[in-house]
Amino acid sequence: MTPAAPDHPRPRSPLHLFIAFTVLALQGFGGVLAVAQRELVDRRRWMTREEFVDAYSVAQLLPGPNVVNLSLMLGDRFFGWRGAFAAISGMLLAPLVLVIVLAASYNQLAGFPAVAGALRGMGAVAAGLILAMALKMLGTLRRNPLGPVLCALLGLTTLVAVTVFRAPLAWVVIGLGTAGWCIARWCIARREHGR
Amino acid sequence: MMSSLPLADLSDLFLRFLMLSLLSIGGAMSTAPEMHRFLVAERGWLDDAEFTTAIALAQAAPGPNVLFVPVLGFQVAGVLGAAAALLGILLPSTLLSLGVSRWGAQRRDAPVVRAFTAGLAPVSVGLVFATGWLLSLPFIAAPDHRLGALALIAATMVVTLKTRLAPIWMIVVGATVGALGGV
Known part of the structure; x- marks a missing residue:
């Protein structure tokens, strides 16, 4: 991940980071990723879109929840392990308390049709947020060394593998990721050779 | 539900989730089938309905989807179970990620590392499109409120792309429309 440019805003302290991640986690109904992109890139500008895609790509390949x-x-980039700890705690603490309270009171809530309706409405918004984020990520591929054709091929293969063939995510990421990595090495080597 | 578990079983749960952590490539949800095998089939600590409820609750509540894991732990053994499950699933993967990202940050400009992020970026974008599609599918498949849901999805996309409005307001609108029966 590239460090932020000097004119980039940055969090003031680990506490600031903790609060920012709490705020974004509490908005993340049906997944935090789209909200994280919105808050960290569009609104706070702590990362660029390219940095976000890079970090997300690496996070995707590592075991563990991507957003965590x-x-x-x-967090680690700004304040070392203290920042990493602050960011993860912010991401998890408040939602954890909420979801446990929800689990403890679930049997009373489940009977109301308005609750079920509200959940469906929130689900639709969550889907819209993710699709909008995907469209924004598309723009970052313009400067990818693979070029537009290979990028489209790799992206579409991923899409079809997951939606049509329902391939397990681990295999998609490892298989197509390795393919992408090898192709990119070849593209970068060829470009630097030609220079 | 929420029976207290002997300490030996609790540490068993912790150790099992500790191992699953390193297998959770692509997110904790990818290990859900394995957790189901352990908690429902092997130990009988939960039944099918309780397992599904844990995942539905975590999806409905704000925060990362990984929170279905502490809910499972909570259903098995209360607050201690929740803590054991969450720490187990996060500790190994988090330490590994910290190490790898520091290693990568130092070698950012090496062709191998640049090729790594460049080659993975299109796959990541494809995966996000796939997620959006899979999340929209239940709304497209249900005929009774299809139009309302599609309108809500489209409106969310337009607002997200054209404004800097915080997502929580769109969620509030979605919840209100849904509670009134529009989705």
Whole structure:
């Protein structure tokens, strides 16, 4: 991950980081990724879109929840392990308390049709947030050394593997990721050779 | 539900989740089938309905989806179970990620590392599109409120792309429309 440019805003302290991640985690209904992109890139500008895609790609390949790995990398970049700890705690603490309270009171809540309806409405918004984020990520591929054709081929293969063939995520990431890595090594080597 | 578990079983749960952590490539959800095998089939600590409820609750509540793991632990053994499950699933993967990202940050400009992020970026973008598609599918498949849900999805996309509005307001609108029966 590239460090932020000097004119980039950055968090003031681990506490600031903790609060920012709490705020974003509490908005993350149906997944935090799209909210993280929105808050960290669009609104706070602690990362660029390219940095976000890079960090997300690495987080994806490592074991563990992607957004937790992503928070860890960002926190570590600004304040070392204290930042990493602050970011992860912010991401997990408040939602954890909420979900445990919810689990403890689930049997009383489940009977209301309005609750079920609200959950469906929130689910639709979550889907819209993710699709919008995907469209924004698309723009970052413009500067990818693979070039547009190979990028589209690799991206579409991933999409079809997951949605049509329902391939297990680990195999998709390892298989297509390795393919992408090898192709990219070849592209970068060829470009530097030609220079 | 929430019976207290002997300490030996609790540490068993912790150790099992500790191992699963390193296998959870692509997110904790990818280990859900393995957790189901352990908690439901092997130990009988939970039944099928309880297992599914844990995942549904974590999806409905704010925060990372990995929170279905502490809910499972909570259903098995209360707050201690939740702590054991969450620490187990996060500790190894977190330490590994910290190490790898520091290693990668120092060698950012090496062709191998650059090729790594460049080659993975299109796969990541494809995966996010796939996630959006899979999340939209239940709404497209259900005929009774299809139009309302699709309108909500489209409106969310437009607002996200054209404004800097915080997502929570879109969620509030979605919840209100849904509670009134529009989705």
